[in-house]
Amino acid sequence: MTAERLEVEVPAALDGERVDRVVAMVADVSRTVATRMVAEGAVEVDGTAITRGADRLRAGSSLRLRVPELDADPVPTADADVEVPVVHEDEHVIVVDKPADLVVHPGAGHVGATLVNGLLARYPELEGVGDPERPGIVHRLDRGTSGLLMVARTSLAYGSLVAQLSERSVDRQYRTVVWGHLESTRGVVDAPIGRSPKHPTKMAVTERGKPARTRYEVEATFTTPVDASLLVCRLETGRTHQIRVHLSAIGHPVVGDERYHGVRQSLPCPRPFLHAEALGFDHPATGERLSFTSPLPDDLAEVLAGLA
Secondary structure, eight states: OOEEEEEEEOOGGGTTOBHHHHHHHHHTOOHHHHHHHHHTTOEEETTEEOOOTTOBOOTTOEEEEEEEOOOOOOOOOOOTTSOOOEEEEOSSEEEEEEOTTOOSSOBTTBOSSSHHHHHHHHOGGGGGSSOTTSTTBSSOOOTTOEEEEEEESSHHHHHHHHHHHHTTOSEEEEEEEEESOOSSSEEEEEOOEEEOSSOTTSEEEOTTSBOOEEEEEEEEEEOSSSOEEEEEEEESSOOTTHHHHHHHHTTOOBTTOTTTTOOOTTSOOSSOOEEEEEEEEEOTTTOOEEEEEOOOOHHHHHHHHTOO
């Protein structure tokens, strides 16, 4: 069995945390696997093998891991209890208006009650489309992000949509409110994104990351009760947390985004103020250009209404 080797410096935010918990976060594995890694001597702190998962880590320590190659995750099953808000369906594609707080597909920490589980209950034929662990899924939205998501219903559609994403011909437009006022009314953030070397549970702008480009345009600025701006963002690439990371990197984090420094008491927001409001792509079978829009959900509309 091969193993991936990882080495990170324990950030201040994880000072005093249990070894097994940090290993699970850094290696993106379950606590059970993390515990086994510790027991098998696959975890070293400052060059010394750790044998107790309950030991506590100190900020600045060097954490070195040998992450085993794991068996594939179980294939997701249908769950009719998961509501799927469909805005379009035909023989080849489905467009969903995903609510906030719904995970797109099963993964570490999310075994069931995801969008994929709900989709399989409604469209059982998805089981043979694309990746068996996330059938039909060609792109994702973060758990806290609401809005439009396209799903492939056939293998033909899957190949076409993946190609369109790769060719950057899919229009993906997001509406967001960020802290502060930007210097320019429009611009492009062109900066690679990868796993943060200081905070392994986050993404960050880093030289070793993958290319990432986000276009933005300021639609409105506010001064009451705080300085904030309403932006429309368009993705040219689709990295994990891309808009959130890019806007935080230029000093204007998304309002309500706890992970990337966007939570402040002066403007309460129940989640990251980020909504996928428009989606456009070529139909995989007919070539017709399809376009969809989604109104701002009530929770975000209420926050926006309080700005002036």
